[in-house]
Amino acid sequence: xxxxxxxxxxxxxxxxxxxxxxxxxxxxxxxxxxxxxxxxxxxxxxxxxxxxxxxxxxxxxxxxxxxxxxxxxxxxxxxxxxxxxxxxxxxxxxxxxxxxxxxxxxxxxxxxxxxxxxxxxxxxxxxxxxxxxxxxxxxxxx
Numbered sequence: 001x002x003x004x005x006x007x008x009x010x011x012x013x014x015x016x017x018x019x020x021x022x023x024x025x026x027x028x029x030x031x032x033x034x035x036x037x038x039x040x041x042x043x044x045x046x047x048x049x050x051x052x053x054x055x056x057x058x059x060x061x062x063x064x065x066x067x068x069x070x071x072x073x074x075x076x077x078x079x080x081x082x083x084x085x086x087x088x089x090x091x092x093x094x095x096x097x098x099x100x101x102x103x104x105x106x107x108x109x110x111x112x113x114x115x116x117x118x119x120x121x122x123x124x125x126x127x128x129x130x131x132x133x134x135x136x137x138x139x140x141x142x
Contacts, residue, residue, distance in 0.1 A: 016051040023048035031118035049105040052098045093135035100128035
């Protein structure tokens with residue numbers, strides 16, 4: 001079960017990154033074209049929102065059952081960079097990134113100026129994506 005969840009978490013990360021990048025690019029195109037914030041734009045950004053939360057759910061389960069996750073939390077793990085990445089840096093940074101994406105989506109749903117709504121998505125999704133990219137364990141990622 002652990003290996004299956006690990007692979008699922010890794011391969012869904014590709015879907016998550018693609019969904020966030022597509023959402024950001026789509027919103028930038030709509031913003032530059034001075035289009036209105038339509039239901040289609042909301043649904044496109046919803047895909048990124050859902051992908052982040054699905055990845056969070058799988059990541060939390062994996063963190064709890066993984067031998068390099070919560071069970072490895074110790075002072076020895078903090079002194080080794082790869083262990084520290086798995087135990088603390090990756091989960092915490094991803095959680096902050098997911099929170100940023102969530103704030104961006106929720107704030108953009110509120111009625112108001114379309115330009116503000118587009119900027120909200122661009123800024124919050126962009127910051128969330130940058131944080132996520134910064135803490136992916138690239139050396140062991142398939």
